[in-house]
Amino acid sequence: MSDPADDIMRATYDALCRHGYADLTMRHIAEAADCSKASLHYHYESKQGLMLAFLDYLFERFTERVGGVDGEGGVAGERADGSADAAADPDARLREFVDDVLHPPAEGDTAREFRTALLEIKAQSPYDDAFGERIAAFDDHIYGTVHDLVVAGIDAGVYREGTDPDEVARFVLALVDGAQARHVVAGEDVDALQTALETYLDALVQPTVEPTPEVSQ
Amino acid sequence: MSDPADDIMRATYDALCRHGYADLTMRHIAEAADCSKASLHYHYESKQGLMLAFLDYLFERFTERVGGVDGEGGVAGERADGSADAAADPDARLREFVDDVLHPPAEGDTAREFRTALLEIKAQSPYDDAFGERIAAFDDHIYGTVHDLVVAGIDAGVYREGTDPDEVARFVLALVDGAQARHVVAGEDVDALQTALETYLDALVQPTVEPTPEVSQ
CATH class of the missing domain: 1.10.357.10 (Tetracycline Repressor, domain 2)
Incomplete structure (x- = not known):
């Protein structure tokens, strides 16, 4: 079984490579993680919080x-x-x-x-x-x-x-x-x-x- | 007499130091140059054109x-x-x-x-x-x-x-x-x-x- 936090970190990596940092949104990361924005926000309150965890x-x-x-x-x-x-x-x-x-x-x-x-x-x-x-x-x-x-x-x-x-x-x-x-x-x-x-x-x-x-x- | 292009370059320097690059606007540069946005656009069509000249x-x-x-x-x-x-x-x-x-x-x-x-x-x-x-x-x-x-x-x-x-x-x-x-x-x-x-x-x-x-x- 894959760890959801680990999946989100990998998705963040992919989304950063695709969009760069300045244009990156929580939607981009949710898309890369193949999850909903709501479920992403369940784990991380904001883009900044997610970036710090990353x-x-x-x-x-x-x-x-x-x-x-x-x-x-x-x-x-x-x-x-x-x-x-x-x-x-x-x-x-x-x-x-x-x-x-x-x-x-x-x-x-x-x-x-x-x-x-x-x-x-x-x-x-x-x-x-x-x-x-x-x-x-x-x-x-x-x-x-x-x-x-x-x-x-x-x-x-x-x-x-x-x-x-x-x-x-x-x-x-x-x-x-x-x-x-x-x-x-x-x-x-x-x-x-x-x-x-x-x-x-x-x-x-x-x-x-x-x-x-x-x-x- | 000061050269307007030179004044704009100095103003761009000051505005970059104050606002950073990502948040910089033509308005910030016009304010620093003490001129109107219209007169700045007379010299430079866009923020990108001005930055290249800079x-x-x-x-x-x-x-x-x-x-x-x-x-x-x-x-x-x-x-x-x-x-x-x-x-x-x-x-x-x-x-x-x-x-x-x-x-x-x-x-x-x-x-x-x-x-x-x-x-x-x-x-x-x-x-x-x-x-x-x-x-x-x-x-x-x-x-x-x-x-x-x-x-x-x-x-x-x-x-x-x-x-x-x-x-x-x-x-x-x-x-x-x-x-x-x-x-x-x-x-x-x-x-x-x-x-x-x-x-x-x-x-x-x-x-x-x-x-x-x-x-x-």
Whole structure:
């Protein structure tokens, strides 16, 4: 049996791709969900309430997909997909995390339409605190994960002393937002960005030092 | 004497900051320009026509402000502000260009409001080809300038062989879009990004090689 709330979330996704955010109505969503407007209003009082629930739904799927890092430097969440162990190799885990964030799972032909609707919603966030809070939750998750992995990388001696975790985290956030905007405005995919970001991360890595010969050898 | 077209452009700026793009009407712009709606319609048939003229106006100011690079590797445009000479030092000119692009002149307290309206307009560009073309003009200017400066930098032996000018140009474009979105969504300024971008550019620069001693010395 399908969950009615889940059906409505999928219908909201489809309706956003078809109509964009500005023109979206509860009728569009009811049509996509194949239910009456009255039954949609039974679950959600207004378009705004439904959109907030939709952003919460996206956030839950997002954090499940990309994972995070827990207080002990392990990979947070319930992923059993062979994610790099953050405590053992924070640099590999960081690159994997950014790669996952930059590459949402293929949504068929509607990826650009959906990102366009998301960009419209982002542009509304200064006018609407509740939207702003939902958008901030995604940003906070990305910021916190990158920040903690850079700290772990410095502690492990992988990243150069003096690397600023705040700076790296803000840079990644800007790139993620930039990648979204480039896709919307110019239809560009993120592969060139990914390579450039690797170059940036390589610059944070300590240069290899010849190991001191051990006395016992 | 002030130019009526210029007055209308300034009024459009003010009205966009006050009302955002979605809610903006010709009446708002007429009020800000202190003229009648009829006289505004004498100059511009529709809100869309006026917005396209406004984007052209912004583009002209933008290219005058940030400059570019001409075919001979000199700084294009009529700037007499001591810009670094691209032919003599393409790396310095590239850093200066990106700095200028990332730091629009202070617009007082309305910078975030204006960027929010611009982000709304960008999010409309997939729905409207004429908007899309105007947005692409900014992107093309940034892409072309960065691309040509990286080529000049490789030719001059400043940047590593194998540096991909296309990759660097796309990366800068994504950061510029990302910086705009971060300002809108989180009110962040670009200084942390600027430092991270310098780290990235440093990674493109050839490592210094000890000069071969000359025989005559």
